[in-house]
Amino acid sequence: MHIKLIPLQTHGDERGALISLEEGKNIPFSIKRVYYLFKTKEGVRRGFHAHKVLKQIVVAVRGSCRFLLDDGCEKVDILLDNPAQGLLIESFIWREMYEFTEDCVLMVLADQIYDESDYIRNYEVFLENIGSAKNTGGADA
Numbered sequence: 001m002h003i004k005l006i007p008l009q010t011h012g013d014e015r016g017a018l019i020s021l022e023e024g025k026n027i028p029f030s031i032k033r034v035y036y037l038f039k040t041k042e043g044v045r046r047g048f049h050a051h052k053v054l055k056q057i058v059v060a061v062r063g064s065c066r067f068l069l070d071d072g073c074e075k076v077d078i079l080l081d082n083p084a085q086g087l088l089i090e091s092f093i094w095r096e097m098y099e100f101t102e103d104c105v106l107m108v109l110a111d112q113i114y115d116e117s118d119y120i121r122n123y124e125v126f127l128e129n130i131g132s133a134k135n136t137g138g139a140d141a
Helices: 123-135
Strands: 004-007 010-013 016-019 033-038 046-051 056-062 065-070 075-080 085-089 094-098 105-110
Touching (some): 046 123, 056 075, 075 085
Antiparallel strands (some): 010 016, 033 105, 046 094, 056 085, 065 075
């Protein structure tokens, strides 16, 4: 599985730092939706789904958490703890987030508006979809 961490250029001086997120510059898709997670309780795991079409960039704006990414063949564990770095998550990647620090704020930029029908929330169904997509030439077969 190819994991892409996108560097986000930090601008600043003695007053502080600023990062600008711009479609076509450091965000490789048109941004249709932005949301963020915060106040995640200790020991809670989130995610447990994949998307058929949606692509996302995730930034730990504050604090940190871990991601388990799974393409059906390989699992990769990633610590997200740098607000100057975004994690690109393509379609047909199962994701789980865990080990949130108490102060974690996780911002997500998505290339689609919310669509429940795009979600795959059952891991066995995800594996079946991956097999079908590869057999038909989809999901980066």
